[in-house]
Amino acid sequence: xxxxxxxxxxxxxxxxxxxxxxxxxxxxxxxxxxxxxxxxxxxxxxxxxxxxxxxxxxxxxxxxxxxxxxxxxxxxxxxxxxxxxxxxxxxxxxxxxxxxxxxxxxxxxxxxxxxxxxxxxxxxxxxxxxxxxxxxxxxxxxxxxxxxxxxxxxxxxxxxxxxxxxxxxxxxxxxxxxxxxxxxxxxxxxxxxxxxxxxxxxxxxxxxxxxxxxxxxxxxxxxxxxxxxxxxxxxxxxxxxxxxxxxxxxxxxxxxxxxxxxxxxxxxxxxxxxxxxxxxxxxxxxxxxxxxxxxxxxxxxxxxxxxxxxxxxxxxxxxxxxxxxxxxxxxxxxxxxxxxxxxxxxxxxxxxxxxxxxxxxxxxxxxxxxxxxxxxxxxxxxxxxxxxxxxxxxxxxxxxxxxxxxxxxxxxxxxxxxxxxxxxxxxxxxxxxxxxxxxxxxxxxxxxxxxxxxxxxxxxxxxxxxxxxxxxxxxxxxxxxxxxxxxxxxxxxxxxx
Amino acid sequence: xxxxxxxxxxxxxxxxxxxxxxxxxxxxxxxxxxxxxxxxxxxxxxxxxxxxxxxxxxxxxxxxxxxxxxxxxxxxxxxxxxxxxxxxxxxxxxxxxxxxxxxxxxxxxxxxxxxxxxxxxxxxxxxxxxxxxxxxxxxxxxxxxxxxxxxxxxxxxxxx
Numbered sequence: 001x002x003x004x005x006x007x008x009x010x011x012x013x014x015x016x017x018x019x020x021x022x023x024x025x026x027x028x029x030x031x032x033x034x035x036x037x038x039x040x041x042x043x044x045x046x047x048x049x050x051x052x053x054x055x056x057x058x059x060x061x062x063x064x065x066x067x068x069x070x071x072x073x074x075x076x077x078x079x080x081x082x083x084x085x086x087x088x089x090x091x092x093x094x095x096x097x098x099x100x101x102x103x104x105x106x107x108x109x110x111x112x113x114x115x116x117x118x119x120x121x122x123x124x125x126x127x128x129x130x131x132x133x134x135x136x137x138x139x140x141x142x143x144x145x146x147x148x149x150x151x152x153x154x155x156x157x158x159x160x161x162x163x164x165x166x167x168x169x170x171x172x173x174x175x176x177x178x179x180x181x182x183x184x185x186x187x188x189x190x191x192x193x194x195x196x197x198x199x200x201x202x203x204x205x206x207x208x209x210x211x212x213x214x215x216x217x218x219x220x221x222x223x224x225x226x227x228x229x230x231x232x233x234x235x236x237x238x239x240x241x242x243x244x245x246x247x248x249x250x251x252x253x254x255x256x257x258x259x260x261x262x263x264x265x266x267x268x269x270x271x272x273x274x275x276x277x278x279x280x281x282x283x284x285x286x287x288x289x290x291x292x293x294x295x296x297x298x299x300x301x302x303x304x305x306x307x308x309x310x311x312x313x314x315x316x317x318x319x320x321x322x323x324x325x326x327x328x329x330x331x332x333x334x335x336x337x338x339x340x341x342x343x344x345x346x347x348x349x350x351x352x353x354x355x356x357x358x359x360x361x362x363x364x365x366x367x368x369x370x371x372x373x374x375x376x377x378x379x380x381x382x383x384x385x386x387x388x389x390x391x392x393x394x395x396x397x398x399x400x401x402x403x404x405x406x407x408x409x410x411x412x413x414x415x416x417x418x419x420x421x422x423x424x425x426x427x428x429x430x431x432x433x434x435x436x437x438x439x440x441x442x443x444x445x446x447x448x449x450x451x452x453x454x455x456x457x458x459x460x461x462x463x464x465x466x467x468x469x470x471x472x473x474x475x476x477x478x479x480x481x482x483x484x485x486x487x488x489x490x491x492x493x494x495x496x497x
Numbered sequence: 498x499x500x501x502x503x504x505x506x507x508x509x510x511x512x513x514x515x516x517x518x519x520x521x522x523x524x525x526x527x528x529x530x531x532x533x534x535x536x537x538x539x540x541x542x543x544x545x546x547x548x549x550x551x552x553x554x555x556x557x558x559x560x561x562x563x564x565x566x567x568x569x570x571x572x573x574x575x576x577x578x579x580x581x582x583x584x585x586x587x588x589x590x591x592x593x594x595x596x597x598x599x600x601x602x603x604x605x606x607x608x609x610x611x612x613x614x615x616x617x618x619x620x621x622x623x624x625x626x627x628x629x630x631x632x633x634x635x636x637x638x639x640x641x642x643x644x645x646x647x648x649x650x651x652x653x654x655x656x657x
Contacts, residue, residue: 038624039512039624039625039626040624040625040626041625041626041627042626044626045511045626045627057511060509060510060511060541061511063509063540063541063542064542066541107545111544111545129597130545130597130598130601131597131600131601131604134601134604134605135604139604139605142601142604142605143605146545146549146605146607149545149549150549164539164540164541165541
């Protein structure tokens with residue numbers, strides 16, 4: 001039994017993410033702590049402001065997913081002001097959001113997660129990036145990645161009213177109608193997106209599923225955790241990233257609970273641990289048993305794979321075909337009652353591509369909808385309906401995103417609570433890192449080669465958005481890994497410096 | 498006439514000194530934004546997005562906050578983009594670092610500027626939400642503006 005080490009959780013990390021691995025007396029991994037720099041003062045920053053500012057403020061928290069925050073904020077305002085946007089406005093919002101999802105999932109797969117598979121986890125770091133992918137899949141496909149981003153960014157700017165951050169959302173609707181010309185352009189873009197998504201899935205099939213080493217990795221226990229899964233589904237139990245009910249399924253596949261976003265606080269609590277400022281959300285009804293798997297542990301996961309796990313089926317036909325292929329590949333009948341979830345976390349990369357395809361198909365559906373060009377896109381809130389409190393939720397690429405605001409009678413913010421996508425996954429991330437470390441550190445022997453990368457792979461599959469906003473020069477999200485013996489002495493430090 | 502020079506400020510406007518790149522770019526926009534060959538832009542994260550923004554220009558100046566340079570807060574420095582394998586602002590965990598994005602552009606035959614200069618301003622506060630620059634960083638803005646104007650061959654505000 002190793003001695004208990006206390007760690008100062010407030011240690012300023014100077015922009016480094018840090019993973020501390022503690023070995024016990026037998027040289028086995030006992031505990032893993034992961035920490036990232038803390039961003040402070042968000043609530044203070046917001047309090048006292050007019051709540052209508054929130055769609056613009058929160059879209060600036062994160063340079064990567066401003067659309068997700070903008071829409072969650074706007075939906076919270078709909079609830080707070082007691083106004084339901086006209087259908088055309090909902091469609092415009094969802095359409096913009098699908099274009100965003102396409103770019104985001106594309107970027108993650110080709111630039112971040114994909115390299116682990118396509119180039120290989122043991123390839124040198126300078127190859128394990130989008131360049132290595134480009135060399136492996138061909139330059140024309142790499143060019144398509146850039147093209148996909150460009151055409152969808154253009155659509156987002158045209159719909160959203162500004163290039164970098166969307167500004168079109170208003171309580172009760174949207175600020176700008178869609179012209180027939182823009183509609184035609186979006187239809188063309190959506191069609192290209194579908195082709196590109198199918199091509200990406202073909203790449204995955206060719207380079208990953210047909211490669212024995214990667215298949216082993218996909219099915220390896222190194223990246224397996226049996227936890228609850230969370231995602232948002234529509235009335236038919238199909239994933240919808242813009243709206244629906246939040247659904248949670250148990251590790252064994254039993255439906256656990258389904259609730260509207262407004263009720264989130266009844267179902268989710270946050271665990272505070274002394275060694276990190278990061279909070280660990282967990283399911284209240286199950287309870288906190290620590291960073292463990294199983295039906296008795298309230299830890300849950302909110303990721304692309306989790307979103308598919310809680311779904312009965314996909315809402316669009318092409319995505320549905322791939323959804324079925326995914327479950328069959330893991331020996332699961334996609335139509336089974338209480339279908340067992342897939343717990344092999346590397347399958348997130350595959351799930352992400354299926355979501356990419358769904359987003360593209362959904363984008364086409366919305367773009368072809370004649371109601372899209374309606375000019376009825378805003379209902380003005382009425383004073384009598386003002387509620388002064390509202391919750392807005394969307395599925396961000398990295399997990400279920402919740403915005404919760406409370407104001408005084410004048411609409412001035414009194415309370416703000418945000419659960420960002422990655423926050424849902426703090427516990428799963430810590431568990432995945434620990435498991436990866438346990439595979440490579442045994443009896444005090446540290447297999448260094450590839451260790452850092454395998455740990456990073458465990459981290460990357462969640463597409464984490466941790467202090468994503470702080471990115472001054474220098475340092476590429478450096479993750480320092482410190483391995484310590486039972487007395488806390490540092491044995492080895494690894495990291496991308 | 499299509500602009501051949503891009504001045505681009507990178508930052509997060511909500512994270513105190515993280516906005517300094519944006520502030521400098523906006524100030525430059527009032528100084529030289531009317532000149533047809535100059536375009537001024539802003540970006541909230543780098544990597545691929547930065548590479549995409551730079552494509553098509555002959556020269557570019559990228560302005561950003563930096564941390565841990567060894568300079569006191571408000572200290573300024575020109576950085577060599579080829580040495581920027583660690584451009585944190587030019588990177589995010591969802592993206593590629595700047596150096597990789599540049600090589601990607603080369604590989605794809607995208608035209609990146611022949612000349613890319615990176616100007617960094619040492620920040621004091623990057624982890625607390627706020628819309629104000631800290632005093633030492635705010636004090637560095639005029640100097641930064643002049644440094645970029647001089648680099649581009651335009652009169653600095655003192656000289657003008």
